[in-house]
Amino acid sequence: MSRIVYVNGSYLPEEDATISIFDRGFIFGDGIYEVSAVIGGKLVDCEAHLTRLERSCGEIRLALPWSKAELVAIHEELIKRNNLDEGGIYLQVSRGASDREFAFPKDVKPTLVMFTQARNFVNAPTVKTGIKVVSMPDLRWARRDIKSVNLLAPVLAKQFAAENGAQETWLTEDGVVTEGASSTAWIVKGKTLITRPLSNKVLPGITRKAVLAFLDESGFTLEERAFTLDEALEAEEAFITSATSLVMPVTTIDNHTIHNGAPGPAALRLREIYVDFARKGGALG
Known part of the structure; x- marks a missing residue:
């Protein structure tokens, strides 16, 4: 039908x-x-x-x-x-x-x-394996905080990912990661979650906002700052957030295995909290 x-x-x-x-x-x-x-x-x-x-x-x-x-x-x-x-x-x-x-x-x-x-969000197969990410220069305009339908640059970034056996592309500018082609980028060091602060350079992610609301429950602290690709490669964990990926572990960046190559405890715990929140008709407003 x-x-x-x-x-x-x-x-x-x-x-x-x-x-x-x-x-x-x-x-x-x-x-x-x-x-x-x-x-x-x-x-x-x-x-x-x-x-x-x-x-x-x-x-x-x-x-x-x-x-x-x-x-x-x-x-x-x-x-x-x-x-x-x-x-x-x-x-x-x-x-x-x-x-x-x-x-x-x-x-x-x-x-x-x-x-x-x-779509299958909750039981997506990639949750068990984590996703692969590749990187490329950020080609977008200066107002990425506006969720515009002008998506040619993200289309090219997603195509680059697909052609390289990856599921997402992290965009870089001035030596640091801005965000994913359609997601917020995160890394983890110890009990600290690291992601960029909001500005005109990034979209104010709704799932990002939810993760911040779950900090006390998850037991993690937050550091809002830019990070480099090299720092991401050395991180204990990496993950992305978006409305369609929820909280998704990243296990490979530019063919480099992150930590032990398995989805990390921070991403999995945050995803568990988020899915429970969503099943209850989650609404942060």
């Missing part, structure tokens, strides 16, 4: 879903997106994703005509109509459709598109 998707106020089969060829998301990448996880048929931290959506839209001066409650209701309806137990819901809002001119058009209505993707 075809997926039911949402386009501008209508729920319809995916093969019937269309948007204008003049949509600015298509023409210019003039739009913002979010991906919320669904585990056990429940949204995971959707409110936090929608708060970030509002912030990103504000940064590009795109006024949202929908309330958070309305957007949550659409998420929940898509879960119901697609009988989604585990996976993600992709949301994209663009400035709307208008003849091609760079400056913002006047009196244009934003385009809202949402769809589900069934």
Whole structure:
């Protein structure tokens, strides 16, 4: 049976879903997106994703005509109509459709598109083995804190990973790791988790925020600072966080085995806490 998707106020089969060829998301990448996880048929931290959506839209001066409650209701309806137990819901809002001119058009209505993707998050095979990461220079623009649909650089980074037998790419700039192509990068030294502080250089990860909320429960402390690839190679552990990977151990970086080559206790403990949080309908707000 075809997926039911949402386009501008209508729920319809995916093969019937269309948007204008003049949509600015298509023409210019003039739009913002979010991906919320669904585990056990429940949204995971959707409110936090929608708060970030509002912030990103504000940064590009795109006024949202929908309330958070309305957007949550659409998420929940898509879960119901697609009988989604585990996976993600992709949301994209663009400035709307208008003849091609760079400056913002006047009196244009934003385009809202949402769809589900069934995926195996909790019992992903890579949890037992850890994932492989490769590195490459960060080619992205200066406002990585905005969750823009301009994803050509991450696409090239993910393709680089795929061509090198890896699942993620860590992007580097000025001698340090910025973040993953679609994730937050972490290393572990002793009982200390190390990740970059928030700035325009990195996306404010929602799963990152959850991990920080779990510090007391997990028994780890936090050090927010940049780290080099060489430091990562010598770390006791490495892992990534994102809405779709949750907390995922990294066991290889640039063909170098991290520590003993097995998923480490910090990543596994944090993942355990996060999955329990998600199954309870996790919401940090």
